Amino acid sequence: MDFIDYYQTLGIDKNATEADIKKAYRKLARKYHPDVNPGDKAAEQKFKEVNEANEVLSNAEKRKQYDKYGKDWKHAEQFEKAGAGAGQGYTYRPREDTGGFGEGFSGSDYSDFFESMFGGSAGGFRQGGRSVKYRGQDFHAQLDLDIRDAYKTHQQVVTVNGEKIRLTIAAGIADGQTIKIKGKGGPGANGGPNGDLYIKFTIRNDTGFHREGDRLYANVEIDLYTAILGGEIVADTFDGKVKLKIPPETQAGTKVRLKGKGFPVYKKEGEFGDLIFTYTIKNPTNLSAEEKKLFEQLKNLR
Template sequence: MAKEDFYKLLGVGKNASDAEIKKSYRKMAMKYHPDRNKEKPEESEKNFKQIKEAYEILSDPQKRSAYDQFGHAGVDNSMGGGRGGFSGGAEGFGDIFGDVFGDIFGGGGGRQRSNVQRGADLRYNLELTLEEAVAGTEAKIRVPVLTTCSECNGSGAKKGSSPVTCSTCQGHGQVRMQQGFFSVQQACPTCHGSGQQIKDPCHQCHGQGRVQENKTLSVKVPEGVDTGDRIRLSGEGEAGANGGPSGDLYVQVQVKDHPIFTREGANLYCEVPISFPVACLGGELEVPTLSGKVKLKVPAETQTGKLFRLRGKGVKPVRGGSVGDLMCRVQIETPVRLTKEQKVLVEQFRETLSTGGKHHSPQEHTWIDGVKSFFDKLTG
């Protein structure tokens, strides 16, 4: 009789992760446990054997790869005996439930488990000016972090001594609790899963193996970073417990607001004031950029709000690409506090905009009326 598909037996898809496979396996193991199906023990045992075989194949990367390529034919030799076989009765069920519940309660089938732990990752918020973000910089930061104790080298034991094997679990880190048919693993209450006891703790770290310190680091900030970008400093996080590797430090970039420029992607934007005569007659302006001032030619009859593009004066993207542009939006400044002479000149200018006996089209009249209204407000 052809065997049923292992993925189907566990109720998962072929793209299921290891965690999803394990979770489904636990659920199915509970469902088909003979103690829960006393009315149909033989059928229950058969189903239990099938899901055990399925899990042992799909939880092993090499066996799973062979199964995905060749089906049952690719893993038949792997299932001929030993751990892949099934020994019925209480002993067989005890082994399988040792694996299932061992992960839940911190156990592992009675095997000694390492208590080495990777240190936690940390985050540091780094504020930069727009100039620093665009050009790149090297920043010094000070980070409070757990580091390996220099006195005991992370062992937690007083100098000259060392941790001893836990007398409760004999160094396994877990203890087995028998509850009727079930045999459940859980962390040792004496050593909390480490398998060791510290009789004489280090006076500097008080047996923890790590101490809090302020660490000064140098962060190289590449040009073009923006708010939300992260810089990863490998191994600069918290020290691991019991000799475990250190975590990483993630430097989160926050760019401060600039008084002149705003940024949108690779482009910069700014507003430049121009006088009314320059807007009318044209001229040349000095425009600020992040690298100094440049000249901008303004054509005659420029309207307020017009946008001028200065190519290559923006930002070089941190992930590559061409340098952005600087977009300058001109704003015409209305003159204030006019002298009597200036008011006379403005009045004369306004009179030159009148019809003067000359015929104008309706569109021209509309424009002239608008200018008159504007200068009426200007002169108060």
Template sequence: MSDKDYYQVLGVERNSTEADIKKAYRKLAIKFHPDKNPGDSESEEKFKEISAAFEILKDPDKRRKYDQYGHDAFRGGPSGGQGVDPFDLFRDAFGGGSGGGNSGFGSIFEDFFGGGNSASANEGTRGSDLRVSVDISLEQAAKGVEKEIKYQHHATCKECTGSGATSGSGKSMCSTCGGIGQVASNQGFISIRRTCPACRGSGVTIENPCQACRGDGRIKSPDKVKVNIPPGVSDGNRLCSRGRGDAGSMGGPAGDLYVDVRIKEHPKFDRDDDDLFHDLLIPFTLATLGGVAQVPTLEGKVSLKIPGGTQANKTFRIKDKGMPNLRSPSRKGDLYARIIIHVPQKLTKLQREKLVDFAKASGEEDLQADEGFLEKAKRLFD
């Protein structure tokens, strides 16, 4: 067997649920099974490859070892399907029939696409994923924060524990879809399958539906969950709480809850990835003579040396005073302080006289011309 990534082989994400992995394997196993592709060596190899991936990822313990050590976790011993008959895996995944040979695949193939009660139908319908948003401050995004989120979802009915049936009530195969959970309609040469409207994909009908949930197995209910928002999160990042979405109907698995993070606008800082930007307002005297200015950060003020003759829009970099990196919180961005020079709008008589003397000493003797003094002063110190 090759050392291809098992998640890529099955076409699933690394955080996929066991149900997602099984579903992906079933789809590929049907496509590449040797009985469906007689004489095709490439399909046979592909069938072995997806069997190897499924044999590891379907087992929580093996999957944990694979996530931690990769293929090295199984060097020198049975792994990746080499010690397991791929036809046995196929039989187990589809719930019946002999693993190898035409006899086994034929019956399973017919059950999966035609009449008979399919394994997937009886598992119920997966609940819907839900999406909510949470607002946090920039300071909370920098430090990380735990937020309690309240939302509405379809919860498992307590009266029937999700079965949708009253106590003692039986179930029978859905006559509309034949227990498959899907009905097909032909449009020209194309056959389109959709969820059975009679049983809503469960493959069964209930004799006496639960009165509390009307046979759905779920009831609309408020819920709440605590979500840990990590340091360095950005506006628009999405977090996932597995299994906290809508409960599945007829005992199906629950969906997931997705939490969109929204960061409030900050009065002092703009953000670009891990870097922060601040407009630092200083007196024109400090810009001219030089000195020290106090710059705000998310952790308090820091001192910044301002050289004499600093011009407007000059930008100073203050290292490691930005946001923590989401993947490596110990690494931080920088804070950039852009100089904005403050020109006073009102002057005392003494202040005005001193500035006029300075202007004259600098060769500016037309301060009493048509343009106002403030405009002259702004032009002088720009």
């Protein structure tokens, strides 16, 4: 297996921080995403490479193994077990042409590695007289959603290592939430189970609503006269409009709660949180001389 420089793939150096890795991955994932480059095989391949690099470098343990063992980092556990377990159930028969750990296998492939290091067949090694199965690698991906998409249950297709996976995303998914898709990770070895796929969601919000869990918050502006005398206004909710009755002498900062007008409750069909409005008062501007005179009269009356 040829060595792949994951740092070079993401355009970062070996001293990159976790934040550097995340920033580089997001930039490249957006650039090469199949939805942005439909039918572009080169972009699709680049997208796979970027995801593979992020999968390794964003995981502290995998990154440590990669830095230590290079192209053979996936076999780090076997290397370490071999070094620690010789004479304890492992058949360890080093050969002259192995070239040493961390320096490749002198042209030998994955099968030769198991055969030379642990004895047994190319399908895996044997420990204590039984064949050992290996669970596949877990995959990690990130999916960006607009808050309007997160408001409703919908389907999306994501491409992971060349495989298209159709997801049903429940309304109310939260920013930073991670879901697991069982068996959609890397393939197992020697009959072991596949790994799992973990997808982390980031929610973009460019609306006038602030979300906290299943509650929504927004400011509603009312004019001075309505605030003083009372009346009705029409305000926007997340999925429509609503009439609000304003009591006389309403103060700035007054809050009103609209039950069930907030965000959907995750995986609870038909349930919604509340919407909290905070009133702000808009003072009149560009007053005429007569209007100013009337305000002066009101001031004197008070």
